[in-house]
Amino acid sequence: MKAISLKNPKVLVRSILLLIYVAVLVIMLLTGKRHTILIDNKDAGDGSYLAIDGMSVQIDKQEAAEYYPGDRDRALVNGQKHTIKVEIFSDGKIFESSFALPLGQDMVLLSVPKLVAGIEPYIEPFSVQLEQASAPEAGPPQGMQFGGDSVPPAEEAAPTAPALIQ
Amino acid sequence: MSAKKSIGKFISDYAVLIIFTVITLAAISPSGLSISYIIQEVITRLGRNSFLVLALLLPIFAGMGLNFGMTLGAMAGQIGLIFAVNWSVAGWQGLVFAVLIGLPISVFLGWICGAVMNKAKGREMVTGYILAFFINGIYQFFVLYMMGSVIPIRNAAILLSRGYGIRNTLNLESVRQSLDNIFMLKVGPFLVPVITFVIIALLCVFIVWFKRTKLGQDMRAVGQDMVVADAAGIPVEKTRIIAIIISTVLACVGQIIFLQNMGNLATYNAHDQTGFFAVAAILVGGASVKRASIANVFIGVVLLHAMFIVSPLAGQRLFGSAMIGEYFRQFIGYGAIALSLVLYAWKSRKAADDARSGLRHGASGNGNGAGGQA
Amino acid sequence: MRNLKTFIQDFGWPRIIIFLFLVSLFVFAPAVGVRLDASISDVFNRFGQYAILVLALVPMIQSGCGLNFGLALGIIAGLLGSTLSLQLELRGFMGFFGAIALSAPFSILLGYLYGKLLNKVKGEEMTIAMYVGFSFVMLMCIMWLVLPYSNPTMVWGYAGKGLRTTITVEGYWLKILNDFLAIKVGRFFVFPTGLLLFVGFCAFCMWVFLRSKTGTAMTAVGSNPDFARASGVSADKMRTISVVISTFLGAIGIIVYQQSFGFVQLYTAPTPMVFPAIAAILIGGANINKASMVNVLVGTFLFQGLLTMTPSVINSVLQTDMSEVIRMIVSNGMILYALTRKMKVAK
């Protein structure tokens, strides 16, 4: 097997292409990764920070949303680095800050009061136990093309047209 | 040739096209749909389906008939999407991510399909069709049993309740319309997904450019006469496999474009109809097993889908049940494929007989005049 | 040793793998708590259900028309026959044989037209047959909604018009053949003698036909059309006859299936019946232009055996219902294996 010298243009170009392929894959993953941020406006358990009684919160360039004590809402964002702008109605103070989300963490809890009070870390991971999916779906429905003699569906069901995607 | 003969030839060449136009126009009024609604629907469907139908062109050039095996590409695309949703990569980046994951899979499946078709020369279409079901079995094994158990799936929301296997319908919310919405242009009352059409235009440019390359020329030569191409030293088997690989890869990308427009993925059924729709569209557009052009693709998509929009409602109005309209459009879809295949096979047999009779005319130059044989 | 090699050679590796797989299923069945006698009784039952549908493929293979992907036409003729028989409320053997008699004109007419069409398009027969079959199934879907049937058990409850997707044959001719002289051993094992006798009778008729003058001519057209033509046999006529017989048997096949299965399935039900039949005859050892009675019987038994055993045994072994996936891979794998053999396609 003659040694594949890197000078041979074909090999050179093909290996560069492979690198580009992997690079783009990674970039897409990073920039496209979707995270859900739960924006929270509650009092701390130990009273170290209190809910803000009226503010508007804006993440990146999404339109701002109003929060009152006890509210919790979520914002969907792509990618890791984001900015947050909080404007408190009562005294009009504006807090701005940027943060980075860990790649692997799908959902995080951002407590605005903590942010305002300057307590770090105001973001902590949040994992939710998925409640069991509603009806346990069995295997694939018998497509038009195969299956044959599976037990006939319920008596009264109208003739189901084959699942045709329009 | 006399005018009558050329008209006859035109009719027999575009029989399916004519029948379809007549039916669609006839069904528009009873369906009660407004023209602008129909036009808007056709625009979205053009964006959604044309890429898939264009994927059929190359195998036709290479003389392998209608590539029913493109379903393999659709499956690869769907696996790409499943991984995109699994790592919750959203927006248009999710689509690119899905394409990049699906690419190597579709190349591999395309290679298998090409190799199998080479072993069944003369019966490529039916072999492609059966191969699609065979690989569908393996796809189902992979997606329904391996995913979650052997292949780690981090996003539990897409798994079946039993812990492994992907659910029957997958919500593509994160990538929904992400390609179309990048630049949705409002032209009068209509919304036109410009970027999608740009990508489709790019594919058309690639196909036109590809026909001018040496590989494109070899494909056309192999498509016309495999024996002569082989005698001239063209690697016939390799060329046919490349044609199928490209077609499968395009089908993979096309299916991703299709599903991002639909917004949800019927994991185990979405690919069944891909082949049927694409083949029906290109045949309705006037293409045949041996000859097809880009124009056939677009005419076909417009006509087939226009008919598919109006017929259920027309059925409702005329026969009083939407089901009839629903079955009617299925019948028309399959009928279009059957009719154009029959016309093509009948015409090529007739052409062979004419060629021979031309020779005969020369032979019976004397004696009892031109042979008026049966 | 040598004839073992030739046996393996012409029996083909895939068939041997399937055979061993089936035997292993039977062996493991008791180990995983699957009642052996119930399974075997089920295999016989399903063998009887499918055998005639597989037998229907033989004439067209022998005459060189290839695998009959358009079997759906025969099945539709059978559906017409059985729905008419139910409409006329024929019961018992009258009902069953009435259905076959009523389906005969449809199957012969459809077979004749379909045969003429196939003669015109030598070459891509299989793809064309498939799509002609599908479009006809769709056309019939409209017909089922429109045709004036009135028997209450068949028609939609609220609309009073149009047929249901599945119609029970309970009370008409359910299991007429199965229970005829049925032998019951213990609670589970029922040997459907009537059904298997009927299947045997059809197979015998086919065997006799293939040895008749027309049958011999048809076989010759299949193996070498030029030879047949040089001996004064009209290839097109033989092919048309083979298509008519194939469609007629398809009609009988579906009626036999319905009486044993218990339901008449309409609308898009015929299409998924075609591939299993083709896979079965190929597993039995047939190729694209030669099929014998042994191929039919062995093939149906192997394929149906596989279909009955995999769900029960595999489920209890792996706790998942893999049978659908296995069926798809084995059935289509076999057809693929046959299509890629070096075969002289009748041009």
Next chain:
Amino acid sequence: MGQNGPLLSIKNISKEFYGNVVLHDVSFDLHEGEILGLVGENGAGKTTLMRILFGMPVIAETGGFNGTILIDGQEARFSNPFDALDAGIGMVHQEFSLIPGFTTTENIVLNRESMHPSLLNNVFGDRMSILDRSVMKKRAESAIAKLGVKLDSSMLVSEMPVGHKQFTEIAREISREKTRVLVLDEPTAVLTESEAEVLLGSLKRLAKEGVGIIFISHRLQEVVEVADRIVVLRDGLAVKNVPSSGVTIKDIASWMVGRSVSADVRSEEARNLGAEILSVEHLWVDMPGETVRDVNFSVRSGEIFGIGGLAGQGKLGIPNGVMGLYPAGGAVRLHDKEVVLNAPALALNAGMAFVSEDRRGVGLLLEESLDWNIAFTAMQIHGQYLKPILGGLFTQRDEKAMYCLCEEYIKLLDIKCTSSKQKAKELSGGNQQKICLAKAFALKPDLLFVSEPTRGIDVGAKKLVLDTLRKYNREYGTTIVMVSSELEELRAICDRIAIIDEGSIAGVLPPSADIAEFGILMAGVSDSPTKTKRADAPQEAMNA
């Protein structure tokens, strides 16, 4: 390259296929700029010699050849046609190898298109480069100019008249830069008179530019007109290798067919022949490659009527046309009753039987047993060997009767086989031929057409087949019409021999006629009326 050594020389080439010698110690030289006319009957070894020169795989598959081929003095070994092409040998076959949907230019430069690399070359390989159509057009037009003919370089081959297709193919061969030897196999067979002239002119022009040409044709006057040197092949031997000056067509014809008259002496026993049994008027048959244009002949009862002639002249078309296997027209009367053409069943019913030349393709059911093969036609036509059941409503193959029939013929024709149940494909060529004969004899025909009965079987079996035919004729009085390209066999067994040329009968000769007369009729030099017909017949085909 002024050196005067031979451009190509063939040294003691011999080749044998399964035992029968096809080429025996053939040697000749070809110099630059020389046109060498290679003539010989079919089966004389011309095609095999060209296959060896062109390195066709079939030669290596059947045991290769001995002897050497020298180019410019060095030995050259070709394992496939592409080696031959690289060594500068171009070949134009009889049947066209052109892509119908491509233009003239695209065909001429097929797979040697000029192109400039595109950016994707390094990614997906060199075939991604863009075709340079203008350069391709120039190259094609220069090749056409070299030929000296007017060809529209952008016309599709499928719309081209037959003559232009031939020129396109030749232009393709000479457009290869390295072509120094051009082999043409029957190039004028499909051309009209005027086109042949143009072709010969351009061949001369090519020779002047230094290309060595091997011109294979059976039209002897063209060979004499254009060739510098003539090599005559007969039964695999290069019997003559002479410069063409002073050689007449008559000489070539007699060299071609002149065998030592060693054929076993015909016993001149009295032949009492009955009245006319078969008369054929203005028969034309559309059989690809064997077109019959206008044939008239009659055969008397009990006679063995021979039909000879070179391949492709239409002799095989006659029996296939009369038996209705290929579209045909004209008046055919058997026992003074009109026979309907294009209906094999009616021809068989009228009492005619046919042993086809295509033994494996038409003559046999290779996958079935011998009793099947023999009894099949008799069963279909006369309903024999069937036992009625249920009062004749159904019929069943009478296996026992078929078995006896088969055993009878196995003894009668001494067919070497294990049993009557053996599959036909397992028999040797000679025995397979006997099965075809048995199938025909089982019909008890009044008239038997036999086509190329001895083709491709060993010498011993040839004699047995001919003796069987003669025995059936003498003992049962079966009239036989035997079509064969083996002139010797026709002369040994037939009462009269008709020679077919260009789809019609050039003349009918008694077997004892001088061998040279046969040669002349075969070479189509006779000035019989049909000759002038040829000039315009293809013309009509052209503009139909």
